[in-house]
Amino acid sequence: MSKFQKIESVGIVLLNAQNKVLVVFKKMTKVWEFPQGTREENEDLLETLKREVVEETNIKKFRLVKDFRKKTYYRFRRDKEIFDKTVTYFLGITDEEVKLSEEHEQYRWCSFEKANRLFKHENHKEVLKAVIRRLEQPLIFLD
DSSP: OOEEEEEEEEEEEEEOTTSOEEEEEETTTTEEEOSEEEOOTTOOHHHHHHHHHHHHHOOOOOEEBTTOOEEEEEEEEETTEEEEEEEEEEEEEOOOOOOOOTTEEEEEEEOHHHHHHHOOSHHHHHHHHHHHHHTTSOOOBOO
């Protein structure tokens, strides 16, 4: 009998001063993605986001765009379990340098076009499209 488990994660599209986007290459899955991670019990989304950004990139200071959240959904199987995963993406800017976690092999600050070519999964491409649309308007940041 298959098991079914819901997973809630958060991710971030981080931009630097040169308007380049941060992408990381995950060792386990061998794909380029945005920094992201799973929410732990008793954490809200922003707490998870801050923890995951530090864990994965060692970036401690970043500003979040107030009105950007993009959710993606997908289902995957691991062994006999089926997972239903929701990822809520935020948009942020930083001027800090990246120091990768052991979870990733490499990172790049790249153009939107290059990031789009690196992404294997359509969900990442959809998030990037939403970011590009959002950047057409003035940015308002969370305090």
